[in-house]
Amino acid sequence: MNPLEQALKDYLRIRRSLGFRLRNLESFLRSFLAFLKAEGASYITTELALRWATQPAKAEPFTWARRLGMVRRFAIWLSATDPRTEIPRAGLLPHRYRRKPPHICSDEEIEKLLGRTQQLPSPKALRASTYTTIFGLLVATGMRTNEALGLDRPDVDLKLGILHIRRTKFGKSRYVPVHPSTVEALRKYAESRDQIFPAPSTPAFFLSGRGRRIDDSTVQYTFAKLSQQIGLRAFAKGHGHGPRLQDMRHRFAARTLIHWYRAGVDVERELPKLSTYLGHGHVNDTFWYLEAIPELLQLATDRLTQREVQP
Numbered sequence: 001m002n003p004l005e006q007a008l009k010d011y012l013r014i015r016r017s018l019g020f021r022l023r024n025l026e027s028f029l030r031s032f033l034a035f036l037k038a039e040g041a042s043y044i045t046t047e048l049a050l051r052w053a054t055q056p057a058k059a060e061p062f063t064w065a066r067r068l069g070m071v072r073r074f075a076i077w078l079s080a081t082d083p084r085t086e087i088p089r090a091g092l093l094p095h096r097y098r099r100k101p102p103h104i105c106s107d108e109e110i111e112k113l114l115g116r117t118q119q120l121p122s123p124k125a126l127r128a129s130t131y132t133t134i135f136g137l138l139v140a141t142g143m144r145t146n147e148a149l150g151l152d153r154p155d156v157d158l159k160l161g162i163l164h165i166r167r168t169k170f171g172k173s174r175y176v177p178v179h180p181s182t183v184e185a186l187r188k189y190a191e192s193r194d195q196i197f198p199a200p201s202t203p204a205f206f207l208s209g210r211g212r213r214i215d216d217s218t219v220q221y222t223f224a225k226l227s228q229q230i231g232l233r234a235f236a237k238g239h240g241h242g243p244r245l246q247d248m249r250h251r252f253a254a255r256t257l258i259h260w261y262r263a264g265v266d267v268e269r270e271l272p273k274l275s276t277y278l279g280h281g282h283v284n285d286t287f288w289y290l291e292a293i294p295e296l297l298q299l300a301t302d303r304l305t306q307r308e309v310q311p
Contacts, residue, residue, distance in 0.1 A: 002037075002042075003042070003082070004033050004036065004042070004043075005033060007078050007081070007082070008029055008030070008033060008074070011029075011074055011077055011078070012025070012026055012029075025070055028067060028070050029070060029071070029074055031052075032049075032052050032070075032071055035048070035051075035052045035055075036048060036052075043082055043084040043085055043086075044071065044074075044075045044078065044085045044086055045086045046086045046087075046088045046089075046092075049068060049071045049072070049075070049086075049088050050068065050088065050092070050093075052067070052071070053065075053067040053068035053071065053093065054067075054093075061093070061095040062095045064093050064095070065093040065094065065095040068088055068092060068093050071088065072087060072088045072090070075087045075088065100244075102246075102247045102250035102251070102254070103232075103242070103243035103244075103247045103250075104247070104250065104251050104254050104255075105232075105243060105247065105248070105251055109230070109232060110139055112230040112231075112232075113135060113226060113227065113230060113232070114132055114135060114136060116226050116229055116230050117131045117132045117135055117226060118132050120222075120226075122209045123209060124196050124209050125196075126192065126193065126196050126197075126207065126209055127208075127209050129189055129192050129193075130189070130193075130206055130207065130208070130214070131219070131222055133185055133186065133189040133206070134148055134149075134206055134214075134219065135223070135245075135248070136182070136185055137178075137182065137185075137186070138245065138248040138249065139248050139251065139252065140178065140179060140181075140182045140252075141163075141176055141178060141182070141252065142248070142249045142251075142252030142253055142256075142277070142278055143163075143165070143176065143249070144246075144249060144279070145216055145219055145220070145245055145246070146216050147165050147279070148206070149204075149206060149213065149214055149215070149216060149219065150165075150166065151163065151164075151165075151204070151205040151206065152203040152204060152205060153190075153203055153204075153205050154203070155205065156186060156190070156205050158183055158186060158187050158190070161177055161178050161179075161180065161182075161183045162175050162176065162177050162178070163175070163176040163177075163178060164176075165279065172279060174276065174277075174279055176277065189206075190205070193206075193207055196211075197211045200212075219245065220244075220245055223244075223245040224242075227242060227243055228242075249278070252278075253274065253278060256274055257274070
């Protein structure tokens, strides 16, 4: 193992010991070290870091800035033991991340998606039930995809109708109450799953056709392909462009806020409850939907106007 590879191993170990999950960081930095090796470099330079960060020529500028940021943080740490290390200056690839406007699926689009999901073939006849239940759960709760896939069987309390979401995006855990109809769907899935895999090797609630925990990329790919088949996404190489599975989370938040406005609820007072339910790091993350969804922005504007004209 060369010094850079050993340094990366130590860097990842230390950061993980501090509670960071580093799902994507390791693969990106290993790619960077492979790039350095191909260039015959034994230490990090700003020029090489920039060339690697901007390698995907068609990538978004934010992606370039993110890749360089990963290298920069690693270089800062490495410079303490290797003085040859050059640290790319902050803001060298400046770019503010702009969230893509969500696609709020209609009830008809959801019905088409779930109808197509129920037709998924599999040797053990579990795949259709698994994906239908996962997609339905995301629609009904606004959970993140990785939160649903991370559920273990003890995390799903079918008696109380509560899901225990553990160590999510911001290192928090929370309890998510679900509607009785969702509980019933989860119960039916669990019964089918247990008949096919009575003693699986994983505690995961959702199982693949091989009895294993399902990974996020597989679910995203399946959603994209099914979306193409029902006309939500244009057919293209790979996933194509169009609605994302994450948009189910946006749909849940937007529909909840719209319902509150139409019902005359004090949205500002209730918003922290929605923020907590969704597991947002800050209530401002939930406020974003007011700007991202035109109907919500109009409802908020109308509410503000009504307050201003009241004596």
